[in-house]
Amino acid sequence: MRVFSNLTYGFAGLGLMGGSLAKAIRAKLLNSHGAEGKILAMDTNAAALAVAVERDVIDEAFEPEAAAAMLRRCDVVFICLYPEKTIEFLKKHRSDFKSGAIVSDISGVKTSIMMSLPDILREDIDFICGHPMAGSEKEGFYHSSEYIFDGRNYILTLHSENKPENVVFFKRLAGALGFSRITETNYALHDHKIAFTSQLCHVIASALVDSAEDAEITAFGGGSFEDLTRIAMINAPLWTELFLANRTELLAHIDAFKLSLEKITAMIRSADGDGLCRELEAVRLKRTAMSTIELTK
């Protein structure tokens, strides 16, 4: 069984997610856990890399041109780029990974990556496709934090070439970084569910802000509007990519949401108090059941 010690961890992309994962490895494995190891990172943002070295988050920084040299030294690699760039990177650097390496990504859509597997996989590396379900409305390394994963979900979309011992190692690693629930599923189910829990929510939050008459609305806020729209402070290029990459699933969920919205709206329009009260009671029970699952898992 592979242990956390004496490993070199590599990051392709040291933004919010890469930076947070690197900080969590540094704080929770290499510092607190007492493991020996190195963290290397590559990014296009030289200033962020310099700060990361200065603050001892990473041991060595690499320019994009030196990615191959970095990859050849890494036992565990996290590709923390946007989805399309992730696929490009994996294809371009297929021959650069160290033999025996575990390679993972963080992409919020999985179908496109899994379709590219024939151009990505190598017999002597293990690509564990993953989605750490955490983030922030604030982007970039400067907003990264080792705490954003605490208590969060990590979803793995495995394939037939994954080695069980590497999956076990990876799940232990995720647990050590703070994730509380690690779920294995297939890429199609992932993209179907994520279109609902994540992408639809971002679409709704964006539409709600779009429909606001003015920015002074918060004088009338009681917390609901603020909670519903915090995620509308959105990383526009990233979410454009995610929405379009998972378009079919997302559109189906938008349609289902519109039907539910229309059902409730019709009851309000016709002043159907009894129907509305029954509907809201059913919604309450359904959401409360979700909270119970949330708490007990």
Place this chain on the structure above:
Amino acid sequence: MRVFSNLTYGFAGLGLMGGSLAKAIRAKLLNSHGAEGKILAMDTNAAALAVAVERDVIDEAFEPEAAAAMLRRCDVVFICLYPEKTIEFLKKHRSDFKSGAIVSDISGVKTSIMMSLPDILREDIDFICGHPMAGSEKEGFYHSSEYIFDGRNYILTLHSENKPENVVFFKRLAGALGFSRITETNYALHDHKIAFTSQLCHVIASALVDSAEDAEITAFGGGSFEDLTRIAMINAPLWTELFLANRTELLAHIDAFKLSLEKITAMIRSADGDGLCRELEAVRLKRTAMSTIELTK
């Protein structure tokens, strides 16, 4: 100028809101502030009243039949009932209030109450119509807390009969209980804005939960779905009443939201990446401007 001391505070309704206001008066005025005073409360729930007395939240409890006897002793009265019950109560007990009393409500819709003013007002009492913008998805006295008002908005919908010195007193009282921003507006603007920031958000959250395929969805949650739908653990009878009482305004906001949703959906459907990215960028800027207002006020 009226001071907080030597006043008798009365509550008609000691649920989540009444209980929280009573606890805040006890903790922040009568205990910490050193003011002398009494808190009386009336509710249909005898068990909750008994607990409130036992825990020293209130000094005396009254059954609904004894409401008049309680009101005759109170200098400041909070009617913490559902909107329709609030109007009924104010009409029924019009002659029971102590001369000189300040009476306020907590109703989330104001037009219907303001329309009833001729049947409510008395020359020697001051009815200050207010909406403390706080709450919880958990109902009842047992979930009440003196902290739920900290940093929140309090909206007052004043009328021509309000005495300036009483309004000043009431705003100082609200500030002492923890509210950070007290806004004066008229009832029509209140109901227009609240239909957006509060009622529309509850409709959307309810529709989103309604459209969920199953309750196991939270294994795929990254926080967005949870944040958007916490308010869907809704008090069904109360929100049915609020939705219907403010139906015209709410339906207008639902229509505007649907247009924004359709605009974004159309871009996703046609895979218009440039348009989508521009739209999301605009949304981000708009929501960020709201946060700045939120922080600086």
